[in-house]
Amino acid sequence: EVQLLDSGGGLEQPGGSLRLSCVASGFTFDKYGMSWVRQTPGKGLEWVSSISGRGINTFYADSVKGRFTISRDNSKNTLYLQLNSLRVDDTAVYYCANGVRGGGDHWGQGTLVTVSS
Amino acid sequence: DVVMTQFPLSLPVTLGQPASISCRSSQTLVYSDGDTYMSWFQQRPGQSPRRLIYKVSDRESGVPDRFSGSGSGTDFTLKISRVEAEDVGVYYCMQGTHWPITFGQGTRLEIK
Numbered sequence: 001e002v003q004l005l006d007s008g009g010g011l012e013q014p015g016g017s018l019r020l021s022c023v024a025s026g027f028t029f030d031k032y033g034m035s036w037v038r039q040t041p042g043k044g045l046e047w048v049s050s051i052s053g054r055g056i057n058t059f060y061a062d063s064v065k066g067r068f069t070i071s072r073d074n075s076k077n078t079l080y081l082q083l084n085s086l087r088v089d090d091t092a093v094y095y096c097a098n099g100v101r102g103g104g105d106h107w108g109q110g111t112l113v114t115v116s117s
Numbered sequence: 118d119v120v121m122t123q124f125p126l127s128l129p130v131t132l133g134q135p136a137s138i139s140c141r142s143s144q145t146l147v148y149s150d151g152d153t154y155m156s157w158f159q160q161r162p163g164q165s166p167r168r169l170i171y172k173v174s175d176r177e178s179g180v181p182d183r184f185s186g187s188g189s190g191t192d193f194t195l196k197i198s199r200v201e202a203e204d205v206g207v208y209y210c211m212q213g214t215h216w217p218i219t220f221g222q223g224t225r226l227e228i229k
Contacts, residue, residue, distance in 0.1 A: 035218075037166075045158075045166065045209055047218035061217050095165055101154040101213030105177055107165040 002026035002106045004096050009111035016086050016115070022079040022096030022108055030054060030074040033100035036081050038092035039110070046092075049081065050100045059100075064090075086115045119144050121210050123221035129229045136197040138224045140210035145190050147214070154213035157186055157195045160223075161206040170195065202228060 008020040022034070035050040049070040050059045058070050069082040079096050093112050097104025120143040130136045138157075146153045157170040168177050170186035173193060183198040197204060205228060210221040 044223045045211075045220040047211075047220065050218070059216055101148070101218070102171045103156040103158065103168055103211045103213060103218075105168050105171075107167070110165055 002098065004098060004106055004108035006094065006096050006108035006111040009094065009113045011114045011116065012086050013117050014086060014088055014115055018083045018086065018113060020081040020083065020094055020096075020111055020113070022081075024077045024079065024096075024098065027098065029072075029077040032098045034070075034072060034079045035097045035100055035104060036070065036079075036094055037097055037107075038090075038094045038113075040092045048094070051079070052100075083113065086113075088115050091115050118217055119146075119212050119215045119219050121212055121219050121221040123208075123210055123224050126222060126224055128224055128226045130197075130200045130226060131229045132202065133199050136200050136204075136226060138195045138208050138210075138226075140188075140193045140195070140221050142191045142193075142212055144215060146193075146212050147190070153189065155186075155188065155193050156211045156213065157184075158209045158211060159204075159206050160209065161203075164206075166209065197226075200226070200228070 003025045005023045033052050036048040051070045055072045067085045071080045093110040095110045096108045098106050122141045153173050155173045158166040160166045169180050174186045185196050187194050207223045207225050209223050
């Protein structure tokens with residue numbers, strides 16, 4: 001059974017940092033590109049970042065470019081998202097998904113990031 | 118960026134009746150490999166999004182066959198042949214052909 005377990009969210013002040021993790025199981029992790037998608041409370045979905053299976057290629061939304069870094073450790077079946085220089089409008093539930101162009105056939109349960117002073 | 122425009126944004130449906138959601142993209146979604154990266158997601162209340170359809174019309178394993186996707190180029194449709202109570206939620210289209218990946222605004226399906 002495919003599982004994606006997101007974690008690492010929390011309350012952080014503007015300008016602060018957080019690192020999100022997504023532990024994967026049930027599929028060959030390094031064969032899949034992975035993505036992060038966020039959802040503002042009560043709003044729609046926004047793609048944040050994607051990474052290729054071996055971690056060579058990374059892609060970012062303009063809204064997070066230069067502040068967020070996506071990475072992966074295939075030996076640990078884990079995807080990461082480093083969030084720096086956090087802004088109030090980064091407040092959202094962040095989901096990891098096992099896919100890129102297709103959006104992913106499995107998503108994590110989501111981890112809530114709240115940026116507030 | 119490719120803009121994905123969904124309509125309607127609210128869809129009240131009687132149980133057992135069909136439903137249809139449209140999504141129009143501001144650019145063609147045919148990728149250089151010949152595939153069209155157009156997906157549909159369902160988000161039930163309090164749950165993570167779940168992919169229903171990928172590459173326009175391929176149904177995800179385990180998704181009931183009352184869900185179907187169609188379309189080409191810039192116009193796409195998700196159809197539910199007979200709406201059931203468990204179909205309540207928000208439906209999103211998504212394009213993965215062009216960077217950045219973009220989603221539609223979402224269509225809220227409710228039971229009349």
